[in-house]
Amino acid sequence: MKPWWTRVRPTAHYLMETEAHVYALAVAASVLLAFFPFFLVMVALCRDVLHWPAAVQAIYLALHDFFAGEQGDFLVRNLHDYWFQPWAKVGVTSMFLLLFTANGIFEPLEVALNRAWGVTVNRPYWKNQLISLGLVFVCGALAMVSLMLTAFNRQWLGQWEAHPGLRMWIDLALFKIAALPVSILALFLVYWLLPNRKVEAARVAPVAMWVGLTLEGLKYVNLIVANALGRKLEREYYVFEHSVTIVLWSFVATLVVLAGAHWTARHGSADPLL
Numbered sequence: 173m174k175p176w177w178t179r180v181r182p183t184a185h186y187l188m189e190t191e192a193h194v195y196a197l198a199v200a201a202s203v204l205l206a207f208f209p210f211f212l213v214m215v216a217l218c219r220d221v222l223h224w225p226a227a228v229q230a231i232y233l234a235l236h237d238f239f240a241g242e243q244g245d246f247l248v249r250n251l252h253d254y255w256f257q258p259w260a261k262v263g264v265t266s267m268f269l270l271l272f273t274a275n276g277i278f279e280p281l282e283v284a285l286n287r288a289w290g291v292t293v294n295r296p297y298w299k300n301q302l303i304s305l306g307l308v309f310v311c312g313a314l315a316m317v318s319l320m321l322t323a324f325n326r327q328w329l330g331q332w333e334a335h336p337g338l339r340m341w342i343d344l345a346l347f348k349i350a351a352l353p354v355s356i357l358a359l360f361l362v363y364w365l366l367p368n369r370k371v372e373a374a375r376v377a378p379v380a381m382w383v384g385l386t387l388e389g390l391k392y393v394n395l396i397v398a399n400a401l402g403r404k405l406e407r408e409y410y411v412f413e414h415s416v417t418i419v420l421w422s423f424v425a426t427l428v429v430l431a432g433a434h435w436t437a438r439h440g441s442a443d444p445l446l
Contacts, residue, residue: 182434182438183431183434183435183438186288186430186431186434187427187430187431187434191287192284192427192430193427194280195280195281195283195284195426195430196284196423196426196427196430197423198279198280199277199280199281199284199422199423199426200418200419200420200422200423200426201276201419202273202274202276202277202279202280203277203418203419203422204415204418204419204422205273205276206273206274206276206277207418208251209273210274210312211231211235211251212251214231214315214316215228215231215251217316218230218231231251232248232251232252234318234351235247235248235251236248237351237391238391238394238421239394239398239417239421240391240394240395240398241395241398241399241402242398242399242402243398243402243413243414243417246414247414274304274308275301275304275305275308277304278300278303278304278307278308278362278366279300279301279304281362281366281426281429282294282295282300282303282304282366282367282368284430284433285362285363285366285367285430285433286367286368286369288367288430288433288434288436288437289367289369289371289433289437290437291367291368291369293368294368295368303365303366307361307362307365307366310358310361311358311361314354314357314358315354317354318351318354352384352385352388355384355387355388356380356381356384357380359380359383359384359429359432360373360376360377360380362429363376363379363380363432363433363436364376367433375436376436379432379433379435379436380432382432383428383429383431383432386428387425387428390421390424390425390428394421401417402417405417
């Protein structure tokens with residue numbers, strides 16, 4: 173058996189190629205465009221349709237989980253304050269912007285996954301948009317399931333008397349228990365359905381799990397570097413600090429997803445590292 177580093181080297185080399193960075197930047201830009209409309213729609217659904225304050229708080233908890241420190245506080249504060257503006261509403265424009273930009277995430281991602289699998293012909297644009305739209309609704313539904321489970325847990329814990337710090341820790345732990353399997357399932361669907369070729373489900377399921385765990389680990393890296401990174405971005409980008417933060421972490425997360433696809437395409441499901 174070859175040493176593990178000789179097997180990892182081709183994927184590491186792939187991540188250093190310009191092509192992988194172009195795909196990751198394209199996905200990150202689409203994430204930035206879809207970010208605020210997505211959370212506006214989710215909050216509107218939980219607040220105005222379901223009339224469920226606990227689910228709204230679960231959305232804020234999710235934002236704090238993804239963005240540590242002042243960045244998370246800024247995003248939650250602005251998302252909350254938006255609804256107190258006299259013109260604040262989620263209309264057709266917000267929904268169209270969300271669908272259009274979310275579809276834009278999957279367009280470069282399909283091309284990147286096709287290249288990882290050695291597929292030279294991409295789907296026609298309309299087919300890509302149909303599959304992307306389906307993935308948008310499925311991933312949105314999975315996110316909603318995760319938030320609902322978190323909201324149920326928060327309501328259940330609300331009946332207990334506990335120290336605020338302990339309560340926050342339990343809330344976050346229960347959110348992660350609910351969110352991690354949902355994230356892994358969403359990754360599995362992307363790996364399985366998005367490439368323009370038949371992909372064996374058993375082959376992509378293990379890598380979806382490992383990529384999901386790696387992305388979860390990146391959140392703890394963010395906790396460590398958030399303050400230092402925030403100060404640097406504030407000096408360099410000023411009012412664009414938080415937008416750049418979203419782009420940077422989306423870029424890194426996309427590279428992790430592409431690394432998983434490249435690894436899976438090179439190794440079968442029997443690979444011991446999977």
